[in-house]
Amino acid sequence: MEIKRENWGSKTGFILAAAGSAIGLGNIWKFPYIAGENGGASFIIVYLICIGIIGLPVLTAEILIGRTTQRNPVGAFYKLSQSKFWAGLGGMGVVAGFLILSFYAVIAGWAIGYIIEALNGNFYNFTEATSSAVHFNNLVGNIYWMLGYFSLFMLITMIIVFAGVQKGIERGSKILMPILLFLLIILMIRGVTLEGAETGLEFLWYPDWSKINAQSILIALGHAFFTLSLGMGAMLTYGSYMSKKDSVPNSAIQIVFLDTFIALVAGIAIFTSVFAVGLDPAAGPGLIFHTLPSVFIKMPGGYIFSILFFVLLSIAALTSAISLLEVVVSFFVDELKWKRHTAAILLTLIISLLGVPSALSYNILADFTIFGLNFFDLVDFIASNILLPLGGLLIAVFVAWVWGFERVLPNLKEGAEKLFEKYPAIITTWKIFLKYFSPVLIFLVFLHSIGLLDKILNLFTGS
Numbered sequence: 001m002e003i004k005r006e007n008w009g010s011k012t013g014f015i016l017a018a019a020g021s022a023i024g025l026g027n028i029w030k031f032p033y034i035a036g037e038n039g040g041a042s043f044i045i046v047y048l049i050c051i052g053i054i055g056l057p058v059l060t061a062e063i064l065i066g067r068t069t070q071r072n073p074v075g076a077f078y079k080l081s082q083s084k085f086w087a088g089l090g091g092m093g094v095v096a097g098f099l100i101l102s103f104y105a106v107i108a109g110w111a112i113g114y115i116i117e118a119l120n121g122n123f124y125n126f127t128e129a130t131s132s133a134v135h136f137n138n139l140v141g142n143i144y145w146m147l148g149y150f151s152l153f154m155l156i157t158m159i160i161v162f163a164g165v166q167k168g169i170e171r172g173s174k175i176l177m178p179i180l181l182f183l184l185i186i187l188m189i190r191g192v193t194l195e196g197a198e199t200g201l202e203f204l205w206y207p208d209w210s211k212i213n214a215q216s217i218l219i220a221l222g223h224a225f226f227t228l229s230l231g232m233g234a235m236l237t238y239g240s241y242m243s244k245k246d247s248v249p250n251s252a253i254q255i256v257f258l259d260t261f262i263a264l265v266a267g268i269a270i271f272t273s274v275f276a277v278g279l280d281p282a283a284g285p286g287l288i289f290h291t292l293p294s295v296f297i298k299m300p301g302g303y304i305f306s307i308l309f310f311v312l313l314s315i316a317a318l319t320s321a322i323s324l325l326e327v328v329v330s331f332f333v334d335e336l337k338w339k340r341h342t343a344a345i346l347l348t349l350i351i352s353l354l355g356v357p358s359a360l361s362y363n364i365l366a367d368f369t370i371f372g373l374n375f376f377d378l379v380d381f382i383a384s385n386i387l388l389p390l391g392g393l394l395i396a397v398f399v400a401w402v403w404g405f406e407r408v409l410p411n412l413k414e415g416a417e418k419l420f421e422k423y424p425a426i427i428t429t430w431k432i433f434l435k436y437f438s439p440v441l442i443f444l445v446f447l448h449s450i451g452l453l454d455k456i457l458n459l460f461t462g463s
C-alpha cells in the first residue's frame, strides 16, 4: 500500500522551512569571517552577483524537480530520467547529507555549549581576544564537552524530524524563524548604536577592489551554494512537499531574499561590534568563538547580548540540520520503505557515530591526518568542496540538457502564471543562466576546489 506523502500545511510553512535550511552557520558564522578576510564590501558585491546569477536559478531548478516528482532526491532523478546514472546524482546528495550533518553538528554543539558559557558569565574571565581563544581551545580540547553538546544537538534535530513534515519541521520553523529574525535585529541595533560603529559600517559599505581576485570570486561562488543549501537535494526534498498551486520562482526569490538579508544583517551586527572595540575583522573561523566573547564583555548589556547571540546561532544551525537529516530520512522512507520514526532514530545514530571522529579532531585525534587534513576538515572538504559543487553542476545540466526545457517549462509555469504574465523575460533569463552560466561557472569553482584551476592558470601564465 502506498503511504500518503505529507505536504506542507501552508505556503508560509514551506518558505520558513526552506529559509530555515538556507539560514544557518553559513550566514552567521561563515559569511562574516570570509567577508572579513576578503575585503568586506567588494567581496559582498561579488557574492551578491553569484547569488543572483547562479544561486537563484539553481535553487529554482532544485525546488522544481522536487515539486514535480514529489520524491526524495534519488527517486526524483530516476522518475524524470529513468536512468541509474541520474538516480546516482540523488544518491550523492544523500551521502552529502550524511557527511555535512556529521560535522555541522560539531560546530552547532559549540554554539549550544557557548549559551551555557554566556549564561555562566564565563566570558568575563577573559578580557583579551587571545585569552578567550585559549578558553575556546580548552573547551574543544575536552572530549566530554565536545561529545556532550554534539549529542544534545543531534538529539534535538532528531526529535523534530521524527515528528514529521508538518508537526515537526514546519511547526519548528514557524516558531524558530521569527525568534531568529527578532534576535538578529536586536543584535544589529546594539551593534550600530555602539560608539565607533561607523568604522564597521564603512568596512561593509566601501569596496576595496584590490582584495578581489580569482580566489575570492571562487570563495564567493562556493559560499553561494553552501548558504542556499544547494547541490545536495535539500531544497529538492523540501520542494517535494510543496503544493502545485504555489509558485516555484516566487518562493525561490523569497528564500534568496531572506537568506541574503540575514547574512547582511549578521555582517552588520558582527562588524560594527568588532570594530567598535578595535578587534581584527579578519580573524578567520574563530571570529565568532574567540573574538565575539571579548567584544561582548566590553559592550553595555554584553551579558544579555552574548546569551542572545549564541541562542540565535543555535537556532540557525538547528533549522539547517533538520533539512540535512530530512534528505537522508526521506530517501530511506520513500525508497527503502522504512517508517519515518525508525529512519529518524537509526539514521541519527549512524550520523552521530560518523560525527564522533570529527568532534575528536579537535582533541585526541588532532594529529590524525589523511591527505594532510584532520578528519573534520576532510569530511568538510569532500562534502562542501567536491559533492556540493559537483551536485549543483549536474543539477543545472540535468534540468537544461536532460529533462529539457520543453518538458520543464509547463511544470515551472504551474502556480506561477501571474508572475510570467507580468515578466515573461524571467523565463528566457532563467534558461540562459541555467544552460550556460551556471554549468561553466560551477565547473570553475569545482576545478578550483580540487586545486586544478590554479595549475591550469599557471600553465597559461607560465609561472
Ligand code: PFF
Pocket (backbone or CB within 6 Å): 021, 022, 023, 024, 025, 026, 027, 100, 226, 227, 228, 229, 230, 232, 233, 234, 235, 320, 321, 323, 324
Ligand atoms: N545552508 C546552511 C548554512 O548556510 O549554514 C548549510 C546547509 C544546510 C548546506 C543544508 C546544505 C544543506 F543541505
